Amino acid sequence: MFLRYPSYYAFLVLLNVPLSISASGLDPKSLEYFESKIRPLLVENCYKCHSVDSDRIKGGFLIDSKPGLLKGGESGPAIIPGDARNSRLIQMVERHPDFEAMPPKSKLSKSEIASLITWIDRGAPDPRLEETVAANSLSDFNLEERKQWWSLQPVKKPPIPRVENQLWPTNEYDHFLLAKLEEKGWAPAVPAEHRELIRRLSFDLIGLAPTSNEVEAFLYDKSEEAYAKQVDRLLSSPHFGEKWARHWLDLVRYAETKSFEADYTMPYAYRYRDYVIRALNDDVPYDQFVLESLAGDLLPHPRFNPETGENESVKGPGYIYLTDGQHGPPDIHEDEARIFDGMIDATSKAFLGSTLACARCHDHKFDAITTGDYYSFYGMLRSSRLSYANTVPMHQQNGPEKRLIQLKPRIFNLALEDSLQDIERIPDYLSATRKLLDDPSVQEALQDFITSKEKENKKQEGRAVENLEASLGKLVRPEAMELGLEADLLVNWVRLALIPESGDQWPELEPIIPSINPARDKASENGNLSKSFASVARSLDKWKRQGGAFAEPENSQGGIILNMEGPKAIQTIIGDAVIGGQFAPRIDGAIRSPDFILDGRPIEFQAKGRNGAVRLVVRNYELTGRGPTTSGTYKAIDSDHWQSVHFETYLWEGEPAYLEVQQNGVATHSLHPREGQPPPPCDNAYVAVRFEQDADWKAYWQPQLDIPNQEDRDSAIATRLKSIIGNVKSMPSDDDDTEVLGALFSAGFIKADTGRGLPLQKAMAEYRSIALEIPAPSYVRSLVDGDQHDEPVYIRGSHKNPSKDDNPRRFLDGLGGSTFAGPGSGRLEWAQQVADPTNPLTARVRANRLWKHLFGNGIVATTNDFGMMGTKPTHPGLLDYLASDLMENGWSLKYMIRKIVLSQAYRMSSTPSQQAMDEDPGNKLLQHMPVKRLEAEAIRDHMLACSGEIDTSMYGPSVSAYVKDLPNSRAKPASGPLDGAGRRSIYIEMRRNFLPTFLRAFDMPNATESIGRRQVTNVPAQSLALMNDPFVHEQAKAWAKRVLYSELNLEQRIHEIHQTAFSRPASASEIEWAKRFLDTLADEYGSSLDDLAVWTDLCHTIYNRKEFIYVF
Amino acid sequence: MGFGTLALSGLMQQDLLAKKSPLYPRTPHFAPKAQSVIFLYMDGGVSQVDSFDPKPQLAKENGQPPRFQVDATVFNKNGNLLKSPWEFKRYGESGIPISDLFPNIGSCADDICIIRSMTAFSPNHPNANYALHSGHVLSGRPSMGAWASYGLGTLSQDLPSYVVIHGGQVPSGGMQCFGSGFLPANHQGSIFLSSNPALNNTSHQETTAAIQKRKLEFLHEMDGEFEARLSHAEAIESAILNYELAYRMQMEVPDVTDLSKESEATKKLYGIDAPYKNTRAYAAQCLMARRLVERGVRFVELTINPGNGDRWDQHKDLIDGHQKNAMAVDQPIAALIKDLKSRGLLDTTLLVFSGEFGRTPFAQGTNGRDHNPQGFSLWMAGGGIKGGTIYGATDEYGYRVVENKLTVHDLHANMLHLLGVDHKKLTYRFSGRDIRLTDVHGEIIPEILA
Secondary structure, three states, rough: OOOOOOHHHHHHHHOOOHHHHHHHHHHHHHHHHHHHHHHHHHHHOOOOOOOOOOOOOOHHHOOOHHHHHHEEEOOOOOOOOOOOOOOOHHHHHOOOOOOOOOOOOOOOHHHHHHHHHHHHHHOOOOOOOOOOOOOOOOOOOHHHHHOOOHOOOOOOOOOOOOOOOOOOOOHHHHHHHHHHHHHHHHOOOOOOOOHHHHHHHHHHOOOOOOOOHHHHHHHHHHOOOHHHHHHHHHOOOOOHHHHHHHHHHHHOOOOEEEOOOOOOOOHHHHHHHHHHHHHHHHOHHHHHHHHHHHHHHOOOOEEEEEOOOOHHHHHHHHHOOOOOOOOOOOOOHHHHHHHHHHHHHHHHHHHOOOHHHHHHOOOOOOOOOHHHHHHHHHHHHHHHHEEEOOOOOOOHHHHHHHHHHHHHHHHHHHHHHHHHHHHHHHHHHHHHHHHHHHHOHHHHHHHHHHHHHOOOHHHHHHHHHHHHHHHHHHHHHHHHHHHHHOOOHHHHHHHHHOOHHHHHOOOHHHHHOOOOOOOOOOOOOOOOOOOOHHHHHOOOOOOEEEEEEOOOOOOOOOOOEEOOOOOOOEEEEEEEOEEEOOOOOEEEOEOOOEEEEEEOOOOOOEEEEEEEEEEEEEEEOOOOOOOOOOOEEEEEEEEEEEEEEOOOOOHOOOOOEEEEEEHHHHHHHOOOOOOOOOOOOOOOEEEEEOOOOOHHHHHHHHHHHHHOOOOHHHHHHHHHHHHHHHHHHHOOOOOHHHHHHHHHHOOOOOOOOOOOOHHHHHHHHHHHHHHHOOOOOOOEEEEEEEOOOOOOOEHHOOOOOOOOOOOOOOOOOOOOOOOOOOOOOHHHHHHHHHHHHOOHHHHHHHHHHHHHHHHOOOOOOOOOOOOOOOOOOOHHHHHHHHHHHHHOOOOHHHHEEEHHHHHHOOEEEEOOHHHHHOOOOOHHHEEEEEEEEHHHHHHHHHHEEEHOOOOOOOOOOOOOOOOOOOOOOOOOOOOOOHHHHHEEEEOOEEEEOOOHHHHHHOOOOOOOOOOOOOOOOOOOOHHHHHHOOOHHHHHHHHHHHHHHHHOOOHHHHHHHHHHHHOOOOOOOHHHHHHHHHHHHHHHHHOOOOOHHHHHHHHHHHHHHHHHEEEEE | OHHHHHHHOHHHHHHHHHHHHOOOOOOOOOOOOOOOEEEEOOOOOHHHHHOOOHHHHHHOOOOOOOOOOOOOOOOOOEEEEEOOOEEEEEEEOEEEEEEEOOHHOOHHHHEEEEEEEOOOOOHHHHHHHHHHHHOOOOOOOOHEEEHHHHHOOOOOOOOOEEEEEOOOHHHHHHOHHOOOOOEEEEEEOEOOEEEEEEEOOOOOOOOOOOOHHHHHHHHHHHHHHHHHHHOOEEEEEEEHHHHHHHHHHHHHHHHHHHHOOOOHHHHHHHOOOOOHHHHHHHHHHHHHHHHHHHHHEEEEEOOOOOOOOOOOOOOOOOHHHHHHHHHHHHHHHHHHHHHHHHHHOHHEEEEEOOOOOOOOEEEEEEEEEEEEEEOOOEEEEEOOOOOEEEEEEEEOOOEEEEEEOHHHEEEEHHHHHHHHOOOOOOOOOEEOOOOOOOOOOOOHHHHHHH
């Protein structure tokens, strides 16, 4: 099939064969073999893509010379002379599954492959000694040359241009614009009318139309500052942040779910949205915002919310993991590479207007960006980890914690004293238990339990246990009463004796619990933990703590976990373990292991806790606990006995991973519910893990078990326990003793009941109330630094083909490329370089975005691309002036927005001069203000504002997406309300698989890639939505009701409607039109002018007026 | 007849309206073979060794562990080799073997070209679905239907250019499979449901059509005033014209989806009266597809309705699931081919039948098959396709492609080629690059072209 390429005969003619012989020094036999068998084969099958004459050389590999073969392409040497088996060329033509199949379209015949093998095994004699050099090589990347591009030159504040018409400009920006117009001999458009201007300004600054009162106030204010007053009013409105945050959310592909098959939620994603709104309203300096975005978790002095005191900075990195994500990717490294690509793309575009992601497979085709830059950023991401940070600042936690630390020993002593009375009576409990086990009714109850458990499925097992406990209670209570024992304690003894599974949970006590089946004598399941991962466990000092939960205060009482609810004082006592939450459940946190390479063997350890979670995070894979192969990388920890955690790793052998223990894990990311929010943090949360468990509990109890007489044995047990209490009081005590005591408390064999004694009751009440002084944890998605890691370049972007060369983490080569010296991931240094005033891109890119949002077009039209493929600035001087002005004024966005809207240019009418219309149809020179269509969110919000149904409350979890107009699919959630509960559009849940149809119709982006300028399309779906969408009709009806049931007369109603919709009263022709409309429609319905349907139709038609969605 | 025929006068305006439409037909790069595509999307992945790629070796080694290297699978519960429960028969003059799952499609064997060397970029549904639709394993890229619409516009100004006739199951990966990505939104797939209205927002909420029309006339009057005030703003003029388009679409959609106008014989041919409800449903979709193509819709895609509660994704109970899914689609698809042919439309309509990947020749558990991206079959028929041919091959087990390997880029390149579009020239500037449906790949396969 490759006959269209020159046949080898042609080549033989072209080449001077005899000369080759002498030049190559090959013996005639080898030469003949090469020329007859090998060369034709290579020419026919390979030269199309791998010779100097190829249109495009694939894989950087040239097969048309001996040096080319030996050097190979991007994946290394093609042949090893003398070793055909291990030569990549053979592996490829044999279509070995681990290698790319070559030739791609057709397999070589068996005899052809045999010839190649023979040839290579003979040493690959080849007369083509001269290395060929491709004419159109891609390696013409010259960084210095590329760095000459305009946007990489330092920002220089230019002088303000002189203009002839000195009266027109209100500020410097106008000078730049006017100078260009005057060059053309054009005059700028006349000022816009006041009504137009206030409407334009209001939509631009807060995304809502001005109310009639606001319009009137402006019109009647004859002072010179009238307009400036309006600007300031709007800039200080809390709605300012809602409008401008949406622009930023476009850039960081904001969404709340993961797309793909199941569209899992990202809990607390909305708090990032709220963070952006607040930051804009507070006018956080942009350089600070940059630092927070990339490294808010690393700032030595974070920014605190002045009202709530919470840590704002730590929320900044929340955008980075707003990626999509799938469960159970077969190649988890590929998945990481894919997800990081999105992060790199969004970050470089949003902050630098730079297309760094174009350098994933090779150096950038046009810009000063190396592929090393790309993987340097990759390394930074590899050195960071997704985390759920608690925004309650440490200082709000520390005060109460100190008091708790002081109070705790007293409680512990009181509890131990209290428990002595139960221990005294242990012999009685033991004998009563034995007696009950012999009772036929108890055995009957057990039989019922076993049968019902067999019948029930796993979910209903709990009910069977409840039933058993209820019936046991009835049987045990009289016995307890008779003996003066605590009925609930006795029930616990009997239950553990009866149900083998319950017994297994307490191996510490199992040897002394009477058993219904005396033959039951199995070895404890513990003590057999895989050592696979022990090396990591042993270096526990290298684990990294986040938050206060896992801190080890000096006066630690080991692991006494107090109970925060109910009569029980002590939840459990823990021996040698990593413990989170030992002083107050609200002091939240996590602990993470260093990175380690999975060896394919299972990871095993033990954990206990309440509302805790442990995760194995392979390659930063986020959706642990979900999907066929990845569900086993997460375990919720929710009981007070030690349970085994077993993570299989054979699927990911060789991949890097870390372990994470999260004190309140169930309340955070571990769940990824399909819809809604995770459960709130638990006020009784703690977690403990241990990696070694060598205790032999039978041996521990052997001295007592050896006592033949039952009564003596029982009292020996009690005596031993009493001595344990003595030991434990002087913590740190023997670990085994501690565990036994913990089991006695947790399994309910001793009480420490606050109801028994006033001192304990009072102390516990005090403890609990102090613990609740700490604000409940409030989570955001953020990052923490993990281990430092440099990522090598992936050759041709293939994660299977990493380069052997070092690729240190550093700032972009085109902007200096300085290597990071600090100890962390490098994010902070990266951020500092972005926020540095000498960075030529940051201020230009940011200022240009502000300009774009106000004038419809950026000075650089391609707001996300300041590279060669982008457009050049229409007003380079102005752009640099803006950038300088922004930096000189504390990077204040409000300063710049204010100045732009105060410019004369912004206040121009949208009516162009004929000349400008003819010669500059794209309005690049800004001779006039462009007519702008409202953005999707503004259209919807304006509808709600007109109908009066708008709910302007701010922040908080999103309103569930309305999905009834979308087809069913497996990940479809329950639908939210049609009207989004009247909330502004920014608060509507952004589910990637179920984006709001109405907003999408008007070009809201699909939350996949960073968008700096939205499409503005004009499509039938928009007209159809306005004509027929039930939401629009519903709002029309609400609006009509509001107008109709008011005190207004007919004409006033018509004015009111126009005033609300268009910020102006109805014109004479509109009054006449509306009256005709009402009459006609009333006729159609056969009703009167008081008919709601008639007014609904009028309001609906107003919604459809073009003036409703265009601002001019 | 639109409401605007009262307000707007003359053909000039109509012509202007059409030309202003972003979907106005564009000239192809070269003479097209096909004008429209019907993409029969077999959601979940049909098993190649049970349909179009017979493997006697599987019967020989049935129940034995695979002796070849097995890649990681999604469920990681790989069992032994599993022979096909179905027999293969040779059909037509070409003698192409097709399994008993598809006797009716078999009867069209001489019209179809089977490609046995298709591969997918991922063994996961969502990624493979995104790739099959958009050439990219990520979500959010423009679907091939959107590219076709962007490149060629539509021959019908009253209907969307890219229509998805929804069978009941949204592909794993969601509606993004049919999206327009960074292309303008008018190119995205419009989802036609079997319920009424077929397309969202195409039925008026007013009590009568007359009332809606009255309102639109009133609207037009005031919009005219606004347009006069801002006569320089083209956007406003376009937005007004857009209502005409929308209104005509609102009229046309119920009409095109009304199958009652079809003859009894036609309906019977498709299986509108078939005993199995899923056959009836898919028959209606196929018939609707023909009606859309007749009216000039550029790209029609059919999703399936799940057979035994799922798509073709038989991780277990292969026999039951594949049997039911095949029963649902076999008769309607064969009818579609025959019906198009009898109307002379097959020559200008390209049919593509494909899942997002194939299935493993070894079992998952005992009676299912896991996903296999390494080799699977698809077929094409109609406009420009050489019927009665087989292209490419998998190994003796049907696991990996060994001959003439194809990727989705090649598939897309050939589909565009048949539409008269050079896939290398169909680009859109986004994110600093001129992006193509076929990325930097895609080969035209002369062997499959008529």
